[in-house]
Amino acid sequence: MATDYLYEPERYELREEPRYHFHFDRRDFFRLMGLGMVVVGVVSGQESGGGGRRGGGARQRPQEIGPWLHIGEDGKVTAFTGKAEVGQNTRTALTQGVAEELRVPADWVRFVMADTARTPYDAGTFGSRSMPDMLPQVRKAAAAARELLIGRAASFLSVDRAQLKVVDGKVLDAASGKSVAYGELVKGQKLFETASIGSAPLTPPAEWKVLGTVVPKVDGRAFVTGKHQYTTDIKLPGMLYGAVVRPPSFGATLASVGSTSEPGVTVVREKDFLGIAAPDRATAQRVAAGVKAQWTTTPQPSDTELFAILKNTAKARTESTKGSIEEGLAAADKKLSTTYTLAYIAHAPLEPRAAVAKWDDGKLTAWVGTQRPFGVQAELANAFGIPESQVHVVVPDTGSGYGGKHTGEVAIEAARLAKQAGKPVKVVWTREEEFSWAYARPAGVIEVTSGVKDGKLVAWDFHNYNSGGSGLGPLYDVPHQRVHFHPSESPLRQGSYRGLAATANHFAREVHMDEIAHEIRKDPLEFRLANLKDDRLKAVFQRAADAFGWGSRSAGAGRGFGFGGGFEKGGYVATFAEVTADKDLKRVKVERVLTAFECGAVVNPDCLRNQIEGGVIQGLGGALFEQMQFADGKLLNGRFSRYRVPRFMDMPVIETVLVDRKDLPSAGAGETPIVGVAPAISNAIFAAVGVRLRAMPLLGSPQRA
């Protein structure tokens, strides 16, 4: 982007070097939180969640430290995490983890999340890392606190600690029946414990009482009564409303601006940024619409050339090679080469990007809906040339993100306006701004050539152009394989999206598998199982097939069954779909979608189902009809009346089979359940009417001719 203030996010997967960041002050902490016990955590770089774009020359610094847990004199627990709640119910799941280890009801635990001044550093909420990384961390902190409380109780009750246990927020001596509440044990104290020291045992899944159970969404009542305050709802005293004048097309630069003067209105121009702050929303928008701005535009690509651009600008980058692809193909008795494409799609989170910024004596506070509070803190510090310690970012529980809210441009906009106006400013992007000026889920071209011999895959040549490397591997057991991801010059600004490129790569792979099975007249399930070594993946395929009734009935005319599956980010998924369609695809209805999902030990079965169901529905959009259309640097369908998203009438019957593996660590679930949806539907459409659809969206007009 030529527009300098737009911050290009990490492009594909997110990697981040850890940083050292010691800002914890004991005295301050007890002053703010009250007396009691605090547990601080030491996080190694590997554990901190990975991701972002920080680091560069930074060496591997070992540790990050910050408060994780506070137990107050009333026995109530406050826990701290840099993760953000964007609807995925991380708040609820982490609350369960703390409640479990401290043996308290979930409603005794309150989480402070995503606040750069109050929570330990975290790289961001993405990559399905909250369950595998953050849950063990907060459990360790809680377990450390529990052990410390037992030690204190032993002195308090004058008994051997070995005979003590913790129940319902108390330490109990079963022999005497005497007990002492946590609050009592920390009364008047400034206790300080480090979670990584001492290896307090974590509660094994077989003994879980809070983890693994259905705990309703924390603060659910605030959401059904309209009381929850999103960033968009914040109003500070004296606050102004901001509006940004956008360029007429991508890549345009601001040449000149006519003068505007209106009492109480601030106009800010800095390089290509042009914004307005006014006492009310209507004035801000009216002035923004009336500003005479001259822009210099440059020719920009259109979607008609999209796939050619992605191919022509690609740079070779080998991901992995095994055996010899030539040898494998030479040995094959059947070969197949196919190409798959996918369009750019928009996250379109229902709460648009929004920020409120306020300056006090050179210090900046920004409330912003983002998945990366510390990343946005760094962006703001960088934009204004101030140290990060002068920037405080707070993330209220946010109206979704799906990987779309990693960057902080809206916070920079609000802060620029607030700085010049000398008053707090709120900026809320309009829906049209959301579509045009956020980043897109990457488009891509995927070419697959495979060879089979006697029903076994012998060669697998897989090339992904632009869409990304997640889920790139063949999954299946193939002796000769070559798997490449080729980054390209993307015509649209692009970044993370739920599931990243795994959706694209699973689409290509699982449709291709269906195509081979059809070519060699094999049942697609048998064909997959015959080429698969991974037992966890086999298990979800089998569980889903059984529950779906695969092979047990014939579909009948105009009705088809299909499936796809795979693994990603520690989770294993198989998605089976039933579709009705007519021959010319004028009418296609996804009737039923069944998902079997395994992500280790289930933390909260109802929240997990909610994530899977949501993934299926969101996946339907990208599979069937979502597509950003653009020409010469302008988005053509950037509003909800033109960009089709799944609605109630699109909803299939949704069934979910949870495979709970108590013996395995919990993985995340926000992303992986989406990856099997598109191939399952494409394969089901083929089964229904014999039309093979290799472009996502399946029902979108292919790029306009």
Added chain:
Amino acid sequence: MPDRVQRLNVNGKDLQVDAARNERLLWVLRDHLGLTGSKYGCGEGQCGACTVLVDNVAVRSCITLAESVVGKKIVTIEGLAQNGSLHPVQKAFLDAEAFQCGYCTSGMVMASAGLLRKNPQPSETQIKQALNGNMCRCGTYPRIVAAVRMAAGAKTEAPSGN
């Protein structure tokens, strides 16, 4: 007729406002009255996040002119619970865990309440049709349908006279 809208009946109260006649109801509620439960999602009546009841009918407040609701009874999500007890639809949304990020929830609840006032026993298809203009990007649709069905059931069990 005055050139500004000066009075609106919201959640059972006559409230003083000072809004342009063509200002959209959503912004009067949010910016003037501080009732931020109704959400902005699109500004063109496509997503339903701004849904409120006007004389018992669910409308999109983002495309409703302030002047058109003068003298009418406006109910927002903040006014749905009565005497601290949740409306059956609100309760059902909680029981069915019919939300994820919650940003669409106010609009979903209001649209559902509007539906049940018109049709206390909607079929599943009628629910989907009535709510088709309300968007949930988190994909919580199956739970919302279940919640509305629960709320409809709860209504029939309520003692008569309610």
